[in-house]
Amino acid sequence: MKQRILVVDGDAACRDALRVCLHASGYDVAVLYEPGKMEKRLREERPALVVMASGAVLGSGLAALKALRRSGDDLPVIMLGERDDAVERIVALECGADDFITKPFNAHEVLARIRRVLARAKDVSFQDPASRPPFSFDGFELDFASRTLRFRGEAVPLSERDYAILNLFTSAPNQVLSRERIAQGIWPETPYRPGSVSAAVHRLRRLIMSRSAIPDLIQTVRGTGYVFCSS
Template sequence: MTEHVLLVDDDPVVRDLVREYLQGHGFAVSVLYDGAGLKRRLEMERPSIVVLDVMMPEQDGITALRQLRATGDNIPVIFLTARSDVIDRVVGLELGADDYLPKPFDPRELVARIRTVLRRQSTVSPGAPEIRPSYRFGPFEVDFAARELRRNGERVPLRSSEFATLKIFVKNEMTVITRAQLNERLRGHSATYRDRSLDVSIWRLRRLIETDPSEPRYIQTVWGQGYIFVPQGETGAAERYGAGSPVAG
């Protein structure tokens, strides 16, 4: 089974370089731009390990790990940080980090540490399921097993293409997803397509989940890049988070 790494780092250059290197060494990689979304991400998918940057503007890695461990979640975590402060390292390890790698680092060392932690983890606990049964945002619940969307407990009819599109969005919350990435994940290739089926699926989704589809709050357009799913329905998120490199887990 392919080992899955969730990389949490606010630097788009680091995200892209590390993701490309890890994928080249056989890992599946998804990304998250900030520690504030870590707990929610782990509620809907279960990576093999989390590589977590310490220094991030919205929520730092130490706070994110503290909150995660407070819930009893023991998923393996490797810290990345530009700090050389021994106190930060000690605090991180005491909170339950499995390893600690200072920046700048050789990506070969990161691969070695990931494999070491995963080997150690495999001897003490069985693998967890990759995806949790459901995901909630606003008044909605996405049931992955039943492939259903419910609003306040009532089923919302969705076509299979619309559910597949929604699933990609909720698995990549607060991450800019380009049209090419959506097309590749939905169709299994990255070739340019001529029909407007993707536009239709997004338009239909917006009509179902948005109060005003002309001013969407959940599926927001990032002009010139793609789309971003905002589970809290925060207006203006596309402008704030669209400046980074568009990636999708």
């Protein structure tokens, strides 16, 4: 399955240059003109990485980045600076940008930096699971080190697929995950099939509902995907 890159920039020439280069390199590309609408877009589809204009004059790109990081989302973001300004670069990095590139840019340099950031993000995501504390919700405890789930102290049988989906959900509680995003996390080398994702989530939902007093821990977002509701 192709990794999706979201390009957020009001400059059509920049968007087109990146779209052509990234498509030629095997990426799927989505575009957005206004950073202020990024939060809504991320609820509908989850890219692997965002390339976003900083909006140095209006600050809209930086504001969107700040909001993303305040929410606890560590989605990789590369900022595109409007001018060669050290202050702008420093502010973007301090706001949580993973990298910063000044316009005008070479699209192939952006591609190289995207690959580097994605590789770094992958290394982090596959760190020792024992370093992540157990996740508790409604009487359940998911232990990432042992890949086990318990409900009020009793073991709950989980298949590898069940664990993979629950791991995704607990990594992004209260965030909408698209069916495609879930499929990418579970079957990264397999063509995307919405029906397979629906069946897998339905099985996990039944497993949890058979024990939980809260029936809507995993909610369907019509036309989009699912959200794991955790207080």
